[in-house]
Amino acid sequence: MDLSRLQSTSTVEDEWAYPLADANRSGLLQVDHDPDHRLYWEEYGDPAGEPVMFLHGGPGGACAPAMARFFDPTRYRIILFDQRGCGKSEPTVATDGPDIALTRNTTDDLVDDIRKLRHALGITGKMHVFGGSWGSTLALIYAIRHPDDVATLILRGIFLGEREDLLYMYQGNAATYAAQPFALTEPGSYVTYPDEWKAFVETIAEPDRADMMAAYKAIFDMVPQNDADRARQLKAALAWSVWEGTISNMIPKESDPGKFGEANFALCFAQIEAHFFANELFVAPRYIVDNVGRIANIPTHIVHGRFDQVCPLTQASRLIDAMAANGATPESFVITNAGHSAMEAQTVLALTAIMDGLPPID
Known part of the structure; x- marks a missing residue:
């Protein structure tokens, strides 16, 4: 049987609108002591552009340069960073062991780290917050706790973590x-x-x-x-x-x-x-759906793969239902013919189109 014409992958190939680029600058930010947690961060795009804080998945997934390709580099200032314990941040579970790298590694710590990184990079106004999978969880929790920091939420593959x-x-x-x-x-x-x-x-x-x-x-x-x-x-x-x-x-x-x-x-x-x-x-059960009213004034865009088996589509449905009940209906909700990964072709196209169409931060 000739199977050569069957589709072999659903991941992105030549669908990217923006090229792979080198970071403008990078660094390690000390965010805690005993142990000395240091976050590895990179900045892409226009240094004077609208800030986008990119929150990776996992927890523990780390970032890669390709994650900056969702954003127009002539418009956005794109911040990627590795959360505590993973990637190029220090210490890591792989090299320093869980006893050290998982000490004070909680959701509260990660939310506080975003604020510390934002401050260290001189971001004083509102920023776009872009997160997928666990990154969507963290983005929602951050916005619930610090709504005045957030211009827009762009969420992919909703994970409520129940x-x-x-x-x-x-x-x-x-x-x-x-x-x-x-x-x-x-x-x-x-x-x-x-x-x-x-x-x-x-x-x-x-x-x-x-x-x-x-x-x-x-x-x-x-x-x-x-x-x-x-x-x-x-x-x-x-x-x-x-x-x-x-x-x-x-x-x-x-x-x-x-x-x-x-x-x-x-x-x-x-x-x-x-x-x-x-x-x-490290959060109370139903924390996001019970507090979603706090983001009612934040424009929110959601992209979710119909065939997602890591975070099934019903998680997005539950979030949207809770948002609607609190006067926070999303600006857009796009269901792609894709799975969970941010690198699925239709999801890449949808997320890029959303970012290209956002109104400027006031």
Whole structure:
């Protein structure tokens, strides 16, 4: 059978409107002591342009230069930074260990870090806040707490972080998997990605599969005594990371997990996510939907992939319903024929079009 004409990827290729560019400048900003958390940041575009604060996903996902390509560099001053514990920020979970890098690494800390970075870069007026996945969570929490800082919210792949959202992606049918691996016993991402789910589930011993997130967290929390322990932790981190990275694309690149398959990235990404998820994101249940009235006066644009299996579309629906009930109906809501990743072609086009069409900051 000739399969050569089938679509092999849904990720962005030549759809970018703006070229890949070098940062104008970069640095490390000290935001905390004992341990000395330092945020790595980069600035792109027009230094005198409208500021855009880019919030990456994860938690623990880190930034890359391609993330500046959503924005017209002749109009915007684009700020990318790596959140605590990951990327080029210091310390990191991968190089310094979780005991250090996860100390004072909470949602409150990350929100405060945005304010510190904004101040250090001389941003005194309103700024656009652009976030996807966990970045959308952080953007919403930041706007709820500091609405006067925010000119516009641009959100992609809404993640509300409630228990049901996490169970959908990480628990699924794991408890009954050994007896019925393909049974639809519970809702979950595994329905669409059964082969990828197999690798994620089978990393955990059968008796521990009743709570997959807790089982992974126990491996991450173990203090390695030898090379075998370290290898077990790395295997678990890679399984966690590759599971999310693979299912982020509507059409996965089966032979290339990209950064999600790199040891240092996976160790940061998996352990920071497990840390936040074990602590319910360090916010009260329903925090966003219960406080969304505070952003009623902030123009908000939402882009969400119809086929998103990391953050299903119903999360955007729940947010929009709460916003409407509080007089905060979004300026736009675009559903793309895409999965979760910001690098899916239709999502790139939608986000770029929104940024190109925003009215100037007053």
